[in-house]
Amino acid sequence: MNSIKDLIGVDFPLFAFSHCRDVVAAVSRAGGFGVLGGSSFTPESLETELRWIDEHVDGKPYGIDILIPEHQTLGGELNMDRLMGQIPPKHVDFTVDLLQRHGINAGPGDVVTRQLPATLPEVGEALMDVAFRHPIRLIVNALGIAPPSMLSRARAHGVPVGALVGAKEHAIRQVQAGVDIIIAQGGEAGGHCGEVSTLVLVPEVIRAIAPIRPVPVLAAGGIMTGAQMAGCMAMGAAGAWTGSVWLATTEAETSEVFREKMVAATSRDTVRSRTRTGKPSRQLRSGWHAAWDSTGSPGALPMPLMAMISIPTFELIDKAAERPEAPARDLVTYFVGQGVGLVENVRSATAVVQEFKEDFADAVGRMMAFVEDDR
Amino acid sequence: MNSIKDLIGVDFPLFAFSHCRDVVAAVSRAGGFGVLGGSSFTPESLETELRWIDEHVDGKPYGIDILIPEHQTLGGELNMDRLMGQIPPKHVDFTVDLLQRHGINAGPGDVVTRQLPATLPEVGEALMDVAFRHPIRLIVNALGIAPPSMLSRARAHGVPVGALVGAKEHAIRQVQAGVDIIIAQGGEAGGHCGEVSTLVLVPEVIRAIAPIRPVPVLAAGGIMTGAQMAGCMAMGAAGAWTGSVWLATTEAETSEVFREKMVAATSRDTVRSRTRTGKPSRQLRSGWHAAWDSTGSPGALPMPLMAMISIPTFELIDKAAERPEAPARDLVTYFVGQGVGLVENVRSATAVVQEFKEDFADAVGRMMAFVEDDR
Known part of the structure; x- marks a missing residue:
């Protein structure tokens, strides 16, 4: 299995989803991996944001998340008047x-x-046009199966594709569809989520996809500290995907x-x-x-x-x-x-990454001490 | 803080809640800690079960769980005809x-x-009469604040009292009431449960009670493997409280x-x-x-x-x-x-304990390898 470090070049596998470019750049600069939530932007404003990130990320890796739902119940052609009706x-x-x-x-x-709602496929394609003009190291789809166009365009650009899943069945379908990184997101997560908890979903997903293809699984949902991140990695996760913790930073939107x-x-x-x-x-x-x-x-x-x-x-x-x-x-x-x-409390994104690293080290130390005591 | 080992004498802090005496004895014999769910018994049948456990547990420690709800909405005196009415x-x-x-x-x-419903306070007292005649090393109340009589009788017998909680506020009240071990049970748990997930609840409870009195916190809810147990202990839990995993054992009821x-x-x-x-x-x-x-x-x-x-x-x-x-x-x-x-699959309780230990060791090894790679 490709390690997360090999795949996307991150040292400390703390993934920070944020709609705020300042958070994305700060996290990547501090050794984590910032992921910009792209679906709140127009193609034009996304171009501005990504250019700003490129100028402020010191060459560190970052990614983008675009939300293209697999099932959109509206049907028919894109027509704003019809939608409003x-x-x-x-x-x-x-x-x-x-x-x-x-x-x-x-x-x-x-x-x-x-x-136009950012969740319409047409808008997603236009956002991808922008994203692939920048040195993104990961593209993630947050709703349903990553569309074939995302997979083929990412392949052409050498960018790994990630997908958020809330159930083991969805993880299996995503891996079969060809995604490179699974983000197993428990029901305690903010935003769109299922009902299975992170603690159960992560090992269930890891076990379900192992026979298909070795794909790294990130744990998501409820993770606010380095100790929780360590706990999830002890269960076999390749890293932690976080969102809510960045909303309480000084940089946040x-x-x-x-x-x-x-x-x-x-x-x-x-x-x-x-x-x-x-x-x-x-x-x-x-x-x-x-x-x-x-x-x-x-x-x-x-x-x-x-x-x-x-x-x-x-x-x-x-x-x-x-x-x-x-x-x-x-x-x-x-x-x-x-x-x-x-x-x-509200802190800077850089301070949050630093505290994650310290908490993570403490948690590993706790485990080693327990094993030592036991001897 | 008293370690779990000092408090109740267990080597591997895997707590197994079960209504089945065979599971309780097998887990304790294998190095874990069996806890008999006492509320499905009459005082007479509980006496039989505990005597059997005493004869089959090889002197290893075990405990009992009695379910006495803090709030019973019925009121009035105990009258079966009235209840049925x-x-x-x-x-x-x-x-x-x-x-x-x-x-x-x-x-x-x-x-x-x-x-008589086992959840009536009068029945709970009669079950405690039986329990304290046996060498139990832990008594747990699973619903609401442990009643004063449980705390005072446990003190007199030198038995630690545990309490299940599903929210931080409940943990604070339990510690203030004097319990010795908190079991923080996430909403993914079987049986009575709240809505906050184990991954969030465990650190939230640990943090909330720390300023009051240092009390060990067990993680509960969704834990079926030694890797999950290790993950929870990396977050600061003193051990894992499990239930569902024992229902799929050959010994189970x-x-x-x-x-x-x-x-x-x-x-x-x-x-x-x-x-x-x-x-x-x-x-x-x-x-x-x-x-x-x-x-x-x-x-x-x-x-x-x-x-x-x-x-x-x-x-x-x-x-x-x-x-x-x-x-x-x-x-x-x-x-x-x-x-x-x-x-x-369905296995023996002894095999499950053994697998927990192996998974746990693997998880700790995974964390140590990650830290090594990072150097």
Whole structure:
């Protein structure tokens, strides 16, 4: 099996998924591996971000994550008017009313975006056009089987392909489809996730794919410390894939209100809900979920329609929440895993990598001491 | 902090929870620590079981688990007729009809037990009377704060008290109440469980109780291999608490049909449901859950009423399921964690302990090799 170091050139196999270029560059510079979440950008803005990373990463390796769902239930050709026509008025009215009750005056036109959803295959292809013009060392698809075009284009550029999976069956299909790195993501993870825990999923996936083809498996879901990373690698993982821990860094794109909520939260303050993207994804529990899950709620729309509401709506919420004591603060939420319970303060991304390395070394030392004592 | 070895005399800190005396004795003899689930017994039958263990454990340490919930919503004095009067006829009729549809002829009197629920405090006290007459080295309460009588009686006998917790707040309260060992059980566990995963809960609990009093924390939930055990200990756990893995041993009390289902299951084949005991507990998904969760179901009753139905009903189901091709097989289920996806065959408990030790050593070796490579 190719080691992770051989495959992508990382020393300390700590993978940091972030939508923030500063985090990506800082982690890679510190010896980890930053992965830019590309699906929140347009092709033009992605070009800007990647050029900035190239200029700030000191030649260290980094990667990109693009979210192309295998199953998109809409069908038919790409037509923004048609997509908007599929959003029922009651969902728009519900959103406008919810904002109103939290001190935000907005009209129906303010809570639905006309921007193309990044999760449409056509957008994914355009983002890949940009990505492969840069020296990326990994490309990851976060939803379903990596599309054939991603695999063939990555092959042509000599870039390994990674895929996130939440179930053993999906890992088997991904390996059969040809991916080079599996990211086994437990149900405690922030964002889109399944229901099997990291502790169970990682060994189950490693065991399931071993007879097919030797592929490194990264552990994901709930990992916020170097000790957890060491624990997962003791189980056979080739490294750790992390996301939530970077949201509480000084560089992160998150709002100050959200970072304050992260520090205050325990591991029980998250919820797995369809009410942000249309697919089940774990988020910090807020008034948003209380409202959408209440009786009288019209319920979540499928992907990508739900995001066409939630993206502009959360821009309004986050802006309104900047005012101290603003009622909109109750609605503030973002994708985050149960590991949020381990966040105690906001630090720089560089400091987080350093602490991972120290915790990791301590954990290995703990294991060696236990074995020594036993003799 | 007292080490687990000093506290209870175990060499390899693998704790095996089982309702089966054979498993308890075999695990302790092999160097682990067997814990008998005491709440499925009457005081008389518990006396028989513990005497048998004393005769078969070769002087090795073992423990007992008694389930005394902190909150029992019934109130009032203990009166079997009154308890039975609280079971609505529609729940009895639903159960009789469900059995009928699976080829089991039973009347309303067959699906409700008149036996005292083991989860009543009075029964718990009587079980403790028996337990403390034997050389137990640990007593554990599995639901809520250990009652003061358990703590004071254990103190008098010099027996450490353990407590299962599914959330950091509960761990803090347990340590403040005086327990000696915390078992941090993730939501992937079989039986009664919370929603936070083992990988997150273990470090969160360790960190939360450290400022109060140094108490060893065992990791529980999803642990089926020595590599997972090593992973949890790398995170700072003092050992592993396991349950489901022993259900697939040759000694176990489980039926052959259930063990076959375990081998066939993946980690996604469990469900967290109130329909067996009245509190959320994880079980193998079967036709039982499909029926109780369907429209037209009367819904689960609170503890202990639900168990007064499910205990006699599953005796009928398991008996009927012994016949090949019996429709009752569809209903067969039992408490089991997501780790069921890691069960590949049925072995002896002694062989399982041995494999844990080998996997554990391999995992430690893996960590040492990674650190060596890195130099």
